[in-house]
Amino acid sequence: MIDWAERAFGSLHQWVFEGIVLPAAGGLGLSGYAEHLFDGTELFLIGVLQLALLLALVRPLEAWRPVERWADRHAVRADVVYTLLNRLGLVPLVVFFALRPAVDGLDGWLRMHGFVPPNLEDWFPWLRAHPLAAFLVYLAVLDLAEYWRHRLQHRLGWWWQLHALHHSQRQMSLWTDDRNHFLDDLIARGWFAVVALAIGVPPAHFVAALVVTQLVESLSHANVRLSFGRIGERLLVSPRFHRMHHAIGAGHEGPARGCNFAQLFPVWDVLFGTARFDAAYHPTGIRDQLAGRDYGEGVIRQQWLGLKRLFGLDRGSRPAPRAA
Protein backbone atom coordinates (compact mmCIF):
# COMPACT_ATOMS: atom_id res chain seq x y z
CA MET A 1 0.00 0.00 0.00
CA ILE A 2 2.80 2.38 0.99
CA ASP A 3 4.72 1.31 -2.07
CA TRP A 4 1.72 1.86 -4.29
CA ALA A 5 0.95 5.31 -2.86
CA GLU A 6 4.55 6.40 -3.21
CA ARG A 7 4.72 5.20 -6.79
CA ALA A 8 1.43 6.88 -7.64
CA PHE A 9 2.67 10.14 -6.18
CA GLY A 10 6.00 9.73 -7.99
CA SER A 11 4.22 9.22 -11.29
CA LEU A 12 2.01 12.25 -10.72
CA HIS A 13 5.07 14.29 -9.78
CA GLN A 14 6.92 13.25 -12.94
CA TRP A 15 3.89 13.83 -15.14
CA VAL A 16 3.24 17.34 -13.86
CA PHE A 17 6.94 18.20 -13.95
CA GLU A 18 7.74 16.89 -17.41
CA GLY A 19 4.34 17.70 -18.91
CA ILE A 20 3.80 21.21 -17.56
CA VAL A 21 6.59 22.68 -15.46
CA LEU A 22 9.63 21.80 -17.57
CA PRO A 23 8.15 22.95 -20.90
CA ALA A 24 7.07 26.21 -19.27
CA ALA A 25 10.53 26.62 -17.75
CA GLY A 26 12.08 25.96 -21.16
CA GLY A 27 9.96 28.74 -22.65
CA LEU A 28 11.25 31.10 -19.99
CA GLY A 29 14.86 29.99 -20.36
CA LEU A 30 14.85 28.42 -16.90
CA SER A 31 15.31 24.76 -17.74
CA GLY A 32 18.78 24.86 -16.19
CA TYR A 33 17.08 25.16 -12.82
CA ALA A 34 15.34 21.83 -13.35
CA GLU A 35 16.38 20.36 -9.99
CA HIS A 36 14.94 23.27 -8.01
CA LEU A 37 11.79 23.24 -10.11
CA PHE A 38 11.46 19.51 -9.56
CA ASP A 39 11.57 19.98 -5.79
CA GLY A 40 9.19 22.94 -6.00
CA THR A 41 6.72 20.88 -8.01
CA GLU A 42 6.76 18.24 -5.29
CA LEU A 43 6.00 20.81 -2.59
CA PHE A 44 3.15 22.22 -4.67
CA LEU A 45 1.63 18.77 -5.17
CA ILE A 46 1.99 17.96 -1.49
CA GLY A 47 0.12 21.20 -0.79
CA VAL A 48 -2.67 20.21 -3.16
CA LEU A 49 -2.94 16.81 -1.47
CA GLN A 50 -2.95 18.45 1.94
CA LEU A 51 -5.82 20.70 0.92
CA ALA A 52 -7.72 17.73 -0.46
CA LEU A 53 -7.18 15.88 2.79
CA LEU A 54 -8.36 18.82 4.86
CA LEU A 55 -11.49 19.24 2.75
CA ALA A 56 -12.22 15.51 2.79
CA LEU A 57 -11.59 14.82 6.47
CA VAL A 58 -11.36 17.90 8.65
CA ARG A 59 -14.04 20.05 7.05
CA PRO A 60 -16.71 17.35 7.56
CA LEU A 61 -15.64 17.15 11.21
CA GLU A 62 -16.23 20.88 11.54
CA ALA A 63 -19.67 20.50 10.02
CA TRP A 64 -20.48 17.53 12.22
CA ARG A 65 -19.44 18.78 15.67
CA PRO A 66 -18.70 22.53 15.52
CA VAL A 67 -17.73 24.43 18.64
CA GLU A 68 -19.41 27.52 17.21
CA ARG A 69 -22.03 27.88 14.51
CA TRP A 70 -21.57 30.99 12.38
CA ALA A 71 -24.33 32.48 10.29
CA ASP A 72 -21.73 34.50 8.42
CA ARG A 73 -18.34 32.91 7.48
CA HIS A 74 -17.05 36.13 5.98
CA ALA A 75 -14.21 36.37 8.51
CA VAL A 76 -12.88 32.97 7.44
CA ARG A 77 -12.19 34.06 3.87
CA ALA A 78 -8.89 35.78 4.62
CA ASP A 79 -7.67 32.61 6.36
CA VAL A 80 -8.47 30.60 3.24
CA VAL A 81 -6.31 32.99 1.23
CA TYR A 82 -3.42 32.62 3.71
CA THR A 83 -3.75 28.86 3.52
CA LEU A 84 -3.66 28.77 -0.27
CA LEU A 85 -0.68 31.13 -0.41
CA ASN A 86 1.21 28.98 2.07
CA ARG A 87 0.29 25.44 1.19
CA LEU A 88 0.56 25.93 -2.57
CA GLY A 89 4.04 27.29 -2.15
CA LEU A 90 4.01 31.04 -2.83
CA VAL A 91 4.93 32.17 0.68
CA PRO A 92 7.51 29.38 1.15
CA LEU A 93 9.03 30.26 -2.23
CA VAL A 94 9.47 33.93 -1.38
CA VAL A 95 10.76 33.06 2.08
CA PHE A 96 13.18 30.51 0.59
CA PHE A 97 14.72 33.06 -1.74
CA ALA A 98 14.87 35.61 1.07
CA LEU A 99 16.52 33.26 3.54
CA ARG A 100 18.68 31.02 1.41
CA PRO A 101 21.59 33.42 0.86
CA ALA A 102 21.74 34.22 4.58
CA VAL A 103 21.51 30.62 5.78
CA ASP A 104 23.94 29.26 3.18
CA GLY A 105 26.22 32.24 3.79
CA LEU A 106 26.32 31.46 7.50
CA ASP A 107 26.90 27.77 6.81
CA GLY A 108 29.66 28.53 4.31
CA TRP A 109 31.33 31.02 6.64
CA LEU A 110 31.39 28.45 9.43
CA ARG A 111 33.09 25.93 7.16
CA MET A 112 35.66 28.42 5.92
CA HIS A 113 36.54 28.77 9.61
CA GLY A 114 36.93 25.06 10.09
CA PHE A 115 33.54 24.24 11.61
CA VAL A 116 31.40 21.66 9.86
CA PRO A 117 27.94 21.57 11.53
CA PRO A 118 27.34 18.17 13.11
CA ASN A 119 24.39 15.86 12.57
CA LEU A 120 22.43 14.07 15.27
CA GLU A 121 23.67 10.84 13.68
CA ASP A 122 27.23 11.80 14.59
CA TRP A 123 26.22 11.47 18.24
CA PHE A 124 23.77 8.60 17.76
CA PRO A 125 25.07 6.47 14.85
CA TRP A 126 22.30 3.94 15.45
CA LEU A 127 19.87 6.41 13.88
CA ARG A 128 21.54 6.00 10.47
CA ALA A 129 20.08 2.57 9.99
CA HIS A 130 16.64 3.41 11.43
CA PRO A 131 14.92 6.04 9.31
CA LEU A 132 11.64 6.13 11.20
CA ALA A 133 13.35 6.51 14.59
CA ALA A 134 15.60 9.19 13.12
CA PHE A 135 12.57 11.01 11.76
CA LEU A 136 10.82 10.96 15.14
CA VAL A 137 13.92 12.25 16.94
CA TYR A 138 14.34 15.08 14.43
CA LEU A 139 10.63 15.86 14.66
CA ALA A 140 10.80 16.05 18.46
CA VAL A 141 13.84 18.34 18.41
CA LEU A 142 12.26 20.62 15.81
CA ASP A 143 9.01 20.68 17.77
CA LEU A 144 10.87 21.67 20.92
CA ALA A 145 12.49 24.51 19.01
CA GLU A 146 9.08 25.52 17.68
CA TYR A 147 7.69 25.52 21.22
CA TRP A 148 10.32 28.04 22.33
CA ARG A 149 9.87 30.11 19.22
CA HIS A 150 6.19 30.29 20.04
CA ARG A 151 6.94 31.26 23.65
CA LEU A 152 9.05 34.15 22.37
CA GLN A 153 6.32 35.23 19.97
CA HIS A 154 4.14 35.81 23.00
CA ARG A 155 6.90 37.08 25.30
CA LEU A 156 8.62 39.71 23.13
CA GLY A 157 6.44 42.77 22.67
CA TRP A 158 7.47 43.52 19.09
CA TRP A 159 7.04 39.91 18.00
CA TRP A 160 3.62 39.75 19.64
CA GLN A 161 2.52 42.74 17.55
CA LEU A 162 3.05 40.55 14.48
CA HIS A 163 1.84 37.32 16.00
CA ALA A 164 -1.36 38.98 17.30
CA LEU A 165 -2.72 38.75 13.78
CA HIS A 166 -2.79 34.98 14.12
CA HIS A 167 -4.68 35.23 17.41
CA SER A 168 -7.15 37.86 16.25
CA GLN A 169 -9.36 35.32 14.48
CA ARG A 170 -12.61 35.03 16.39
CA GLN A 171 -13.98 32.45 13.98
CA MET A 172 -11.13 29.97 14.31
CA SER A 173 -11.23 27.14 11.79
CA LEU A 174 -9.01 24.65 10.00
CA TRP A 175 -7.89 27.53 7.76
CA THR A 176 -6.51 29.62 10.62
CA ASP A 177 -3.14 27.90 10.97
CA ASP A 178 -1.57 29.90 8.13
CA ARG A 179 -3.11 33.23 9.15
CA ASN A 180 0.13 35.00 9.96
CA HIS A 181 1.84 38.25 9.24
CA PHE A 182 4.27 37.59 6.38
CA LEU A 183 7.13 39.01 8.44
CA ASP A 184 6.18 36.58 11.19
CA ASP A 185 6.31 33.79 8.57
CA LEU A 186 9.76 34.93 7.50
CA ILE A 187 11.13 34.97 11.04
CA ALA A 188 9.50 31.66 11.93
CA ARG A 189 10.89 29.88 8.89
CA GLY A 190 14.30 31.43 9.45
CA TRP A 191 14.21 30.04 12.98
CA PHE A 192 13.22 26.63 11.64
CA ALA A 193 15.96 26.71 8.99
CA VAL A 194 18.71 27.64 11.47
CA VAL A 195 17.64 24.90 13.89
CA ALA A 196 17.45 22.42 11.00
CA LEU A 197 20.95 23.47 9.94
CA ALA A 198 22.30 23.11 13.48
CA ILE A 199 21.08 19.54 13.88
CA GLY A 200 21.51 18.46 10.25
CA VAL A 201 17.93 17.71 9.31
CA PRO A 202 17.91 15.59 6.16
CA PRO A 203 16.06 17.22 3.26
CA ALA A 204 13.41 14.49 3.17
CA HIS A 205 12.84 14.89 6.89
CA PHE A 206 12.55 18.62 6.43
CA VAL A 207 9.64 18.16 4.04
CA ALA A 208 8.12 15.35 6.10
CA ALA A 209 8.38 17.36 9.32
CA LEU A 210 6.72 20.30 7.62
CA VAL A 211 3.88 18.17 6.27
CA VAL A 212 3.20 16.39 9.56
CA THR A 213 3.32 19.66 11.50
CA GLN A 214 1.04 21.44 9.05
CA LEU A 215 -1.57 18.68 9.05
CA VAL A 216 -1.69 18.49 12.84
CA GLU A 217 -1.84 22.26 13.09
CA SER A 218 -4.71 22.52 10.63
CA LEU A 219 -6.62 19.97 12.66
CA SER A 220 -5.76 21.65 15.95
CA HIS A 221 -7.21 24.96 14.73
CA ALA A 222 -10.41 23.35 13.46
CA ASN A 223 -13.77 24.51 14.74
CA VAL A 224 -14.60 21.09 16.12
CA ARG A 225 -15.40 19.62 19.52
CA LEU A 226 -12.69 17.04 19.56
CA SER A 227 -10.52 15.83 22.39
CA PHE A 228 -8.03 12.97 22.17
CA GLY A 229 -8.92 11.64 25.63
CA ARG A 230 -7.01 11.75 28.91
CA ILE A 231 -3.86 10.13 27.54
CA GLY A 232 -4.13 11.24 23.92
CA GLU A 233 -4.39 14.90 24.97
CA ARG A 234 -0.93 14.56 26.48
CA LEU A 235 0.56 12.88 23.43
CA LEU A 236 -0.60 15.03 20.52
CA VAL A 237 -2.02 18.54 20.31
CA SER A 238 -5.78 18.30 19.83
CA PRO A 239 -8.35 20.88 18.70
CA ARG A 240 -9.50 21.21 22.31
CA PHE A 241 -5.96 21.68 23.65
CA HIS A 242 -5.04 24.29 21.05
CA ARG A 243 -8.32 26.14 21.37
CA MET A 244 -7.32 26.98 24.94
CA HIS A 245 -4.21 28.61 23.48
CA HIS A 246 -6.47 30.89 21.41
CA ALA A 247 -9.01 31.53 24.21
CA ILE A 248 -9.76 35.12 25.14
CA GLY A 249 -8.50 35.66 28.66
CA ALA A 250 -6.39 32.51 28.83
CA GLY A 251 -4.37 31.91 25.69
CA HIS A 252 -2.25 35.05 25.73
CA GLU A 253 -2.27 36.19 29.32
CA GLY A 254 -0.76 35.26 32.67
CA PRO A 255 2.90 34.93 33.70
CA ALA A 256 3.91 33.00 30.56
CA ARG A 257 1.77 35.26 28.33
CA GLY A 258 -0.37 32.29 27.50
CA CYS A 259 -0.63 28.53 27.69
CA ASN A 260 -0.55 25.44 25.46
CA PHE A 261 2.18 26.67 23.13
CA ALA A 262 3.10 23.27 21.71
CA GLN A 263 2.52 22.60 18.03
CA LEU A 264 2.72 18.81 17.99
CA PHE A 265 3.63 17.39 21.38
CA PRO A 266 1.98 18.79 24.56
CA VAL A 267 4.81 17.30 26.58
CA TRP A 268 6.75 20.57 26.18
CA ASP A 269 3.94 22.49 27.87
CA VAL A 270 3.84 19.90 30.63
CA LEU A 271 7.62 20.06 31.13
CA PHE A 272 7.79 23.85 31.14
CA GLY A 273 4.63 24.47 33.18
CA THR A 274 2.43 26.00 30.51
CA ALA A 275 -0.07 23.18 29.94
CA ARG A 276 -3.80 23.55 30.60
CA PHE A 277 -6.01 20.54 30.05
CA ASP A 278 -9.34 22.24 30.83
CA ALA A 279 -12.34 20.54 29.34
CA ALA A 280 -14.03 23.78 28.24
CA TYR A 281 -14.16 25.19 24.69
CA HIS A 282 -13.74 28.96 24.97
CA PRO A 283 -14.39 31.75 22.46
CA THR A 284 -11.22 32.75 20.59
CA GLY A 285 -9.59 36.11 19.98
CA ILE A 286 -7.67 38.81 21.86
CA ARG A 287 -9.10 40.63 24.86
CA ASP A 288 -8.72 44.11 23.37
CA GLN A 289 -10.93 43.10 20.47
CA LEU A 290 -13.80 43.14 22.98
CA ALA A 291 -13.03 46.83 23.47
CA GLY A 292 -13.16 47.38 19.74
CA ARG A 293 -9.57 47.10 18.58
CA ASP A 294 -9.38 46.42 14.88
CA TYR A 295 -6.98 43.81 13.49
CA GLY A 296 -8.43 43.99 10.00
CA GLU A 297 -10.60 41.63 8.02
CA GLY A 298 -8.91 41.34 4.63
CA VAL A 299 -5.37 40.12 4.07
CA ILE A 300 -3.93 43.45 2.94
CA ARG A 301 -5.41 45.44 5.82
CA GLN A 302 -4.32 42.80 8.31
CA GLN A 303 -0.75 43.01 7.00
CA TRP A 304 -0.78 46.78 7.05
CA LEU A 305 -2.12 46.97 10.60
CA GLY A 306 0.48 44.43 11.68
CA LEU A 307 3.26 46.69 10.36
CA LYS A 308 1.71 49.69 12.09
CA ARG A 309 1.54 47.81 15.37
CA LEU A 310 5.13 46.71 14.95
CA PHE A 311 6.34 50.28 14.59
CA GLY A 312 3.97 51.66 17.21
CA LEU A 313 1.97 53.59 14.65
CA ASP A 314 -1.34 51.94 15.30
CA ARG A 315 -3.47 53.99 17.66
CA GLY A 316 -4.08 51.94 20.76
CA SER A 317 -1.04 49.80 19.98
CA ARG A 318 0.39 48.35 23.14
CA PRO A 319 2.61 45.52 24.30
CA ALA A 320 1.49 41.96 24.79
CA PRO A 321 -1.43 41.76 27.22
CA ARG A 322 -0.49 41.19 30.82
CA ALA A 323 -2.26 39.08 33.44
CA ALA A 324 -5.95 39.77 33.71
Place this chain on the structure above:
Amino acid sequence: MPLRLLRALAAVALAAAVPAHATLAIVLNSGDESLSIVDTATFREVARRPVGKEPHHLMKTPDDRYLIVANAASNELVFLDPATGNEVRRLANISDPYQIGFSPDQKWFVSASNRLDRIDVYDAKDFRLVKRFPAPKVPSHIAFDQASRFAFVTLQESDEVVAIDLAAMEIAWKMKTGRQPAGIWMTPDDRHLLVGITGDKFVEVIDWRERRLAKKLLTGQGAHNFMPLGDGRHVLLSNRVANTVSVIDQQTLEVKESFPVPGGPDDMEVSRDGRQLWVTSRWARQVVVVDLGSKRIIATIPVGKSPHGIFLKDHAPRR
Protein backbone atom coordinates in the same frame (compact mmCIF):
# COMPACT_ATOMS: atom_id res chain seq x y z
CA MET B 1 7.20 12.87 2.99
CA PRO B 2 6.09 10.42 5.65
CA LEU B 3 5.30 7.79 3.06
CA ARG B 4 8.85 7.91 1.90
CA LEU B 5 10.11 7.31 5.39
CA LEU B 6 7.79 4.38 5.91
CA ARG B 7 8.88 3.09 2.54
CA ALA B 8 12.51 3.43 3.56
CA LEU B 9 11.79 1.56 6.79
CA ALA B 10 10.07 -1.21 4.89
CA ALA B 11 13.00 -1.37 2.50
CA VAL B 12 15.39 -1.83 5.40
CA ALA B 13 13.32 -4.77 6.55
CA LEU B 14 13.44 -6.21 3.05
CA ALA B 15 17.14 -5.65 2.59
CA ALA B 16 18.71 -9.01 2.08
CA ALA B 17 22.41 -9.71 2.00
CA VAL B 18 23.68 -9.58 -1.54
CA PRO B 19 25.84 -12.54 -2.48
CA ALA B 20 29.32 -11.41 -3.44
CA HIS B 21 29.19 -13.33 -6.72
CA ALA B 22 26.10 -11.49 -7.97
CA THR B 23 26.67 -8.78 -10.52
CA LEU B 24 25.28 -5.60 -9.11
CA ALA B 25 24.53 -2.00 -9.78
CA ILE B 26 24.47 0.56 -6.98
CA VAL B 27 22.14 3.51 -7.40
CA LEU B 28 22.10 6.57 -5.16
CA ASN B 29 18.58 7.78 -4.38
CA SER B 30 19.53 11.37 -3.63
CA GLY B 31 16.03 12.33 -2.46
CA ASP B 32 15.60 9.34 -0.17
CA GLU B 33 18.91 9.16 1.66
CA SER B 34 19.26 5.59 0.47
CA LEU B 35 21.05 3.44 -2.06
CA SER B 36 19.49 0.73 -4.17
CA ILE B 37 21.28 -2.47 -5.00
CA VAL B 38 20.18 -3.90 -8.31
CA ASP B 39 20.91 -7.37 -9.62
CA THR B 40 22.15 -6.71 -13.14
CA ALA B 41 21.21 -10.18 -14.31
CA THR B 42 17.54 -9.99 -13.31
CA PHE B 43 17.18 -6.17 -13.51
CA ARG B 44 15.57 -6.14 -10.08
CA GLU B 45 16.23 -4.07 -7.00
CA VAL B 46 17.27 -6.60 -4.38
CA ALA B 47 17.96 -4.24 -1.48
CA ARG B 48 17.57 -0.66 -0.42
CA ARG B 49 19.68 0.67 2.42
CA PRO B 50 19.95 3.98 4.26
CA VAL B 51 23.26 5.58 3.35
CA GLY B 52 23.16 9.22 4.46
CA LYS B 53 21.80 12.61 3.54
CA GLU B 54 21.76 13.66 -0.10
CA PRO B 55 23.96 11.01 -1.67
CA HIS B 56 24.56 12.39 -5.16
CA HIS B 57 27.73 10.93 -6.61
CA LEU B 58 30.03 7.97 -6.14
CA MET B 59 33.34 6.73 -7.49
CA LYS B 60 35.93 4.07 -6.87
CA THR B 61 39.14 4.77 -5.05
CA PRO B 62 42.16 4.70 -7.38
CA ASP B 63 43.21 1.30 -5.99
CA ASP B 64 39.73 -0.07 -6.80
CA ARG B 65 39.33 -1.32 -3.23
CA TYR B 66 36.44 0.91 -2.22
CA LEU B 67 33.50 2.71 -3.68
CA ILE B 68 33.10 6.17 -2.17
CA VAL B 69 29.62 7.65 -1.76
CA ALA B 70 29.58 11.40 -1.18
CA ASN B 71 26.77 12.42 1.19
CA ALA B 72 26.46 16.15 0.55
CA ALA B 73 24.12 17.02 3.44
CA SER B 74 25.72 14.74 6.03
CA ASN B 75 29.22 16.06 5.30
CA GLU B 76 30.75 12.64 4.99
CA LEU B 77 32.15 10.01 2.67
CA VAL B 78 30.94 6.45 2.95
CA PHE B 79 33.31 3.72 1.81
CA LEU B 80 31.57 0.66 0.40
CA ASP B 81 32.80 -2.71 -0.72
CA PRO B 82 32.26 -2.41 -4.50
CA ALA B 83 31.51 -6.11 -4.79
CA THR B 84 28.63 -6.14 -2.31
CA GLY B 85 27.69 -2.55 -1.58
CA ASN B 86 28.27 -3.20 2.11
CA GLU B 87 29.51 -0.30 4.19
CA VAL B 88 33.14 -0.52 5.27
CA ARG B 89 33.65 2.82 7.00
CA ARG B 90 32.59 6.44 7.18
CA LEU B 91 34.73 9.54 7.02
CA ALA B 92 33.21 12.59 8.69
CA ASN B 93 34.04 16.30 8.36
CA ILE B 94 34.13 16.32 4.58
CA SER B 95 32.21 19.53 3.96
CA ASP B 96 29.23 19.28 1.58
CA PRO B 97 30.78 16.81 -0.88
CA TYR B 98 28.68 16.96 -4.04
CA GLN B 99 30.97 15.94 -6.91
CA ILE B 100 34.23 14.26 -6.06
CA GLY B 101 37.31 13.27 -8.02
CA PHE B 102 40.86 11.97 -7.66
CA SER B 103 43.59 13.59 -9.70
CA PRO B 104 45.16 11.13 -12.18
CA ASP B 105 48.42 11.09 -10.17
CA GLN B 106 46.31 10.04 -7.17
CA LYS B 107 47.75 12.84 -5.12
CA TRP B 108 44.67 15.00 -4.66
CA PHE B 109 41.05 14.40 -3.82
CA VAL B 110 38.85 17.27 -4.96
CA SER B 111 35.33 17.90 -3.72
CA ALA B 112 32.91 20.45 -5.16
CA SER B 113 30.58 21.94 -2.57
CA ASN B 114 27.60 22.71 -4.76
CA ARG B 115 25.40 24.37 -2.13
CA LEU B 116 28.04 26.38 -0.34
CA ASP B 117 30.15 27.64 -3.23
CA ARG B 118 33.42 26.01 -2.21
CA ILE B 119 35.96 23.73 -3.85
CA ASP B 120 37.97 21.71 -1.36
CA VAL B 121 41.26 19.98 -2.09
CA TYR B 122 42.27 17.14 0.19
CA ASP B 123 45.39 15.04 0.38
CA ALA B 124 44.25 11.81 -1.27
CA LYS B 125 46.33 9.67 1.10
CA ASP B 126 44.65 10.68 4.33
CA PHE B 127 41.86 13.05 3.27
CA ARG B 128 43.45 15.92 5.17
CA LEU B 129 42.09 19.27 3.99
CA VAL B 130 44.81 21.11 2.09
CA LYS B 131 42.96 24.10 0.72
CA ARG B 132 39.42 25.42 0.58
CA PHE B 133 38.63 27.74 -2.33
CA PRO B 134 35.61 30.06 -2.34
CA ALA B 135 34.00 29.34 -5.72
CA PRO B 136 30.78 31.17 -6.41
CA LYS B 137 28.43 30.16 -7.83
CA VAL B 138 27.43 26.54 -7.51
CA PRO B 139 30.52 24.50 -8.33
CA SER B 140 29.36 21.35 -10.00
CA HIS B 141 31.40 18.75 -11.96
CA ILE B 142 35.15 18.13 -11.97
CA ALA B 143 37.78 17.13 -14.56
CA PHE B 144 41.59 16.98 -14.54
CA ASP B 145 44.35 17.26 -17.10
CA GLN B 146 46.52 14.19 -17.52
CA ALA B 147 49.49 15.77 -15.77
CA SER B 148 47.31 16.47 -12.72
CA ARG B 149 48.38 20.09 -12.82
CA PHE B 150 44.84 21.44 -13.02
CA ALA B 151 41.41 20.61 -11.67
CA PHE B 152 38.66 22.09 -13.82
CA VAL B 153 35.30 22.73 -12.20
CA THR B 154 32.10 24.03 -13.74
CA LEU B 155 30.37 26.87 -11.89
CA GLN B 156 26.77 26.23 -12.67
CA GLU B 157 25.18 29.54 -11.73
CA SER B 158 27.91 31.95 -12.72
CA ASP B 159 28.30 30.24 -16.11
CA GLU B 160 32.02 29.64 -15.85
CA VAL B 161 34.74 27.03 -15.76
CA VAL B 162 37.37 27.57 -13.11
CA ALA B 163 40.86 26.05 -13.32
CA ILE B 164 42.61 25.34 -10.05
CA ASP B 165 46.38 25.02 -10.22
CA LEU B 166 47.04 22.05 -7.98
CA ALA B 167 50.77 22.67 -7.88
CA ALA B 168 50.49 26.26 -6.73
CA MET B 169 47.20 25.64 -4.91
CA GLU B 170 45.59 28.71 -6.37
CA ILE B 171 42.90 29.60 -8.85
CA ALA B 172 44.66 29.86 -12.20
CA TRP B 173 41.87 31.22 -14.34
CA LYS B 174 38.14 31.38 -15.02
CA MET B 175 36.41 31.28 -18.35
CA LYS B 176 32.85 32.14 -19.34
CA THR B 177 30.61 29.43 -20.80
CA GLY B 178 27.01 29.07 -21.90
CA ARG B 179 24.16 28.99 -19.40
CA GLN B 180 24.55 26.57 -16.53
CA PRO B 181 27.55 24.42 -17.34
CA ALA B 182 27.41 21.07 -15.55
CA GLY B 183 29.24 17.95 -16.78
CA ILE B 184 32.88 18.41 -17.77
CA TRP B 185 35.09 15.88 -19.51
CA MET B 186 38.71 15.85 -20.71
CA THR B 187 39.23 14.26 -24.14
CA PRO B 188 41.78 11.40 -24.23
CA ASP B 189 44.28 13.53 -26.13
CA ASP B 190 44.27 15.97 -23.20
CA ARG B 191 43.54 18.85 -25.55
CA HIS B 192 39.89 19.68 -25.10
CA LEU B 193 37.41 20.02 -22.29
CA LEU B 194 33.86 19.09 -23.17
CA VAL B 195 31.31 21.01 -21.11
CA GLY B 196 27.61 20.11 -20.99
CA ILE B 197 25.59 23.32 -21.12
CA THR B 198 22.58 22.31 -19.06
CA GLY B 199 20.76 25.61 -19.52
CA ASP B 200 20.91 25.08 -23.26
CA LYS B 201 21.21 22.27 -25.80
CA PHE B 202 24.85 21.94 -26.67
CA VAL B 203 28.29 20.92 -25.54
CA GLU B 204 31.07 23.46 -25.57
CA VAL B 205 34.45 22.21 -26.75
CA ILE B 206 37.08 24.26 -24.96
CA ASP B 207 40.72 24.42 -25.92
CA TRP B 208 41.76 24.80 -22.31
CA ARG B 209 45.39 25.68 -22.95
CA GLU B 210 44.34 28.57 -25.16
CA ARG B 211 41.29 29.25 -23.01
CA ARG B 212 39.05 29.60 -26.00
CA LEU B 213 35.84 28.07 -27.23
CA ALA B 214 36.82 25.78 -30.11
CA LYS B 215 33.43 24.45 -31.08
CA LYS B 216 29.81 23.89 -30.08
CA LEU B 217 28.20 20.48 -30.50
CA LEU B 218 24.42 20.48 -30.75
CA THR B 219 23.15 17.59 -28.61
CA GLY B 220 19.83 18.21 -26.88
CA GLN B 221 18.15 20.47 -24.31
CA GLY B 222 19.60 20.11 -20.86
CA ALA B 223 23.03 18.79 -21.97
CA HIS B 224 24.24 17.48 -18.67
CA ASN B 225 26.72 14.73 -17.87
CA PHE B 226 29.36 12.56 -19.52
CA MET B 227 30.42 8.93 -19.35
CA PRO B 228 32.96 7.32 -21.70
CA LEU B 229 31.78 4.44 -23.80
CA GLY B 230 34.95 2.54 -22.88
CA ASP B 231 36.38 2.25 -26.40
CA GLY B 232 38.76 5.17 -25.92
CA ARG B 233 37.03 7.11 -28.65
CA HIS B 234 33.42 7.88 -27.80
CA VAL B 235 31.84 9.60 -24.85
CA LEU B 236 28.14 9.64 -23.97
CA LEU B 237 26.24 12.73 -22.90
CA SER B 238 22.86 12.79 -21.15
CA ASN B 239 20.43 15.50 -22.24
CA ARG B 240 18.22 15.81 -19.19
CA VAL B 241 15.43 17.93 -20.63
CA ALA B 242 15.37 16.52 -24.16
CA ASN B 243 15.31 12.99 -22.67
CA THR B 244 18.05 11.76 -24.97
CA VAL B 245 21.61 10.49 -24.78
CA SER B 246 24.13 11.65 -27.38
CA VAL B 247 27.21 9.81 -28.59
CA ILE B 248 30.18 12.11 -29.21
CA ASP B 249 33.24 11.13 -31.19
CA GLN B 250 36.19 12.57 -29.30
CA GLN B 251 38.54 12.37 -32.26
CA THR B 252 36.40 14.21 -34.78
CA LEU B 253 34.59 16.21 -32.09
CA GLU B 254 31.25 15.52 -33.68
CA VAL B 255 27.94 14.16 -32.47
CA LYS B 256 27.52 10.73 -33.92
CA GLU B 257 23.92 10.09 -32.87
CA SER B 258 21.34 10.68 -30.18
CA PHE B 259 18.73 8.25 -28.89
CA PRO B 260 15.82 8.57 -26.47
CA VAL B 261 16.07 7.75 -22.76
CA PRO B 262 13.03 8.89 -20.75
CA GLY B 263 12.58 10.46 -17.34
CA GLY B 264 15.41 12.99 -17.16
CA PRO B 265 18.54 10.93 -17.92
CA ASP B 266 21.36 11.93 -15.60
CA ASP B 267 24.30 9.76 -14.55
CA MET B 268 25.30 6.77 -16.68
CA GLU B 269 27.30 3.56 -16.61
CA VAL B 270 28.32 1.25 -19.44
CA SER B 271 28.58 -2.48 -18.85
CA ARG B 272 31.98 -4.12 -19.14
CA ASP B 273 31.07 -5.75 -22.47
CA GLY B 274 29.94 -2.39 -23.85
CA ARG B 275 26.50 -3.72 -24.68
CA GLN B 276 24.36 -2.05 -22.04
CA LEU B 277 23.93 1.53 -20.94
CA TRP B 278 22.51 2.07 -17.45
CA VAL B 279 21.01 5.51 -16.83
CA THR B 280 19.40 7.08 -13.76
CA SER B 281 16.13 8.83 -14.61
CA ARG B 282 16.20 11.77 -12.25
CA TRP B 283 12.51 12.66 -12.49
CA ALA B 284 11.10 9.17 -12.67
CA ARG B 285 12.44 7.14 -9.72
CA GLN B 286 13.86 4.56 -12.05
CA VAL B 287 16.94 3.28 -13.80
CA VAL B 288 16.71 2.66 -17.52
CA VAL B 289 18.83 0.01 -19.25
CA VAL B 290 19.44 0.51 -22.96
CA ASP B 291 20.82 -2.03 -25.40
CA LEU B 292 23.61 -0.06 -27.05
CA GLY B 293 23.39 -2.13 -30.22
CA SER B 294 19.75 -1.53 -31.02
CA LYS B 295 19.35 1.59 -28.79
CA ARG B 296 16.19 0.01 -27.41
CA ILE B 297 15.19 0.06 -23.76
CA ILE B 298 15.49 -3.44 -22.38
CA ALA B 299 14.62 -2.77 -18.73
CA THR B 300 13.12 -0.11 -16.51
CA ILE B 301 13.94 -0.67 -12.85
CA PRO B 302 12.03 1.18 -10.11
CA VAL B 303 14.34 2.63 -7.42
CA GLY B 304 14.06 5.48 -4.90
CA LYS B 305 13.42 9.18 -5.29
CA SER B 306 15.61 11.32 -7.52
CA PRO B 307 18.16 8.64 -8.44
CA HIS B 308 21.45 10.29 -9.33
CA GLY B 309 24.80 8.49 -9.12
CA ILE B 310 25.11 4.95 -10.47
CA PHE B 311 27.89 2.35 -10.37
CA LEU B 312 28.19 -0.99 -12.10
CA LYS B 313 30.44 -3.55 -10.52
CA ASP B 314 31.28 -4.78 -14.01
CA HIS B 315 31.69 -1.51 -15.82
CA ALA B 316 33.46 -0.59 -19.02
CA PRO B 317 36.90 1.04 -18.82
CA ARG B 318 36.72 4.74 -17.99
CA ARG B 319 38.33 5.85 -21.21
